[in-house]
Every structure is written in structure tokens, then in C-alpha cells.
Amino acid sequence: xxxxxxxxxxxxxxxxxxxxTARAARIFDRVVVGVYDTPSKDLLFTTEERxxxxxxxxxxxxxxxxxxxxxLTVAFAKARGAQAVIRGLRSGSDFEYEFxxxxxxxxxxxxxxxxxxxxxxxxxxxxxxxxxxVAKLGGSIQGLVADHVAIAxxxxxxxx
Numbered sequence: 001x002x003x004x005x006x007x008x009x010x011x012x013x014x015x016x017x018x019x020x021t022a023r024a025a026r027i028f029d030r031v032v033v034g035v036y037d038t039p040s041k042d043l044l045f046t047t048e049e050r051x052x053x054x055x056x057x058x059x060x061x062x063x064x065x066x067x068x069x070x071x072l073t074v075a076f077a078k079a080r081g082a083q084a085v086i087r088g089l090r091s092g093s094d095f096e097y098e099f100x101x102x103x104x105x106x107x108x109x110x111x112x113x114x115x116x117x118x119x120x121x122x123x124x125x126x127x128x129x130x131x132x133x134v135a136k137l138g139g140s141i142q143g144l145v146a147d148h149v150a151i152a153x154x155x156x157x158x159x160x
Contacts, residue, residue: 005082007034016123020088033066074109084113
């Protein structure tokens with residue numbers, strides 16, 4: 001059975017994240033979405049909320065599991081039996097960041113493969129940070145996040 005880990009902060013999960021997950025789920029027998037518990041960025045949602053939002057967003061994908069984790073991503077990947085780590089790429093700046101991380105991760109776990117999926121064109125400009133900013137300013141995020149995520153985001157920002 002092939003297993004891939006798709007790690008990230010997912011604060012909040014976007015349709016771009018769901019798209020990458022669904023595409024990975026067609027390739028691998030099992031996809032573990034790892035919601036990183038303590039990223040070095042300001043979070044709007046708690047870890048539990050981010051796991052819950054992502055779980056609901058991918059509930060139709062039967063070979064996908066969403067769990068929180070701490071520590072090194074490569075250690076978590078090994079602990080979950082993953083043979084590969086999936087990352088999404090939107091732009092050149094994503095590539096530069098992921099390129100550096102790939103070499104560090106390869107040093108930590110030489111037997112783990114790192115696979116990069118180009119974001120679908122409809123979501124190339126979408127990021128969690130941008131979604132939060134647009135929502136905070138009253139703009140439309142329809143179609144960029146699942147309906148339940150939009151509701152949770154508006155509630156969290158005090159807009160409802």
C-alpha cells in the first residue's frame with residue numbers, strides 16, 4: 001500500500017488544498033493530511049479547528065485521513081508509513097522555498113520521496129493568508145474555500 005503525506009498549516013484549508021489532496025488520493029492508496037500543530041506563523045484557527053475544517057472538506061475522499069502533528073515532518077511521515085511527501089506549487093517563489101526544503105528533508109530522510117504538484121490554474125493565486133485578508137475586508141471568498149470554511153472564517157473574524 002502506498003502512502004503519501006500532505007503536510008501544512010492549512011489556516012484555513014482552501015479549495016487549492018482540497019484539489020491537491022484529491023489529485024494525490026487518485027495516485028496513492030492512502031493520503032495522510034498532516035496539519036502542523038505549531039508553525040512559525042500567526043494562526044487564526046486552533047489545530048483542532050483546522051483538522052475539523054479539513055476533514056469535512058475532504059469527507060468524500062475515503063482514502064484520506066486528516067491528523068495533527070508536531071515535530072519534523074519527515075519523522076511524522078515515517079511514523080505514518082509514508083513513502084512520499086506531497087507539496088503544492090503555485091508560483092516561482094513556492095518553488096524556491098520548496099527547493100531549499102527538499103534538500104534539507106533529503107538529508108533527514110534519504111529514503112523518503114518528495115513530490116510536487118502544480119496547483120490547478122483556478123487556484124494558482126489562492127493562499128490561506130490571502131483568503132483571511134479578503135474575508136477580513138469583506139470581500140468574496142466564494143468558490144475559494146468550502147462553504148463550511150467560509151462560515152467558520154466569518155465567525156472567527158467576527159463578521160457574522
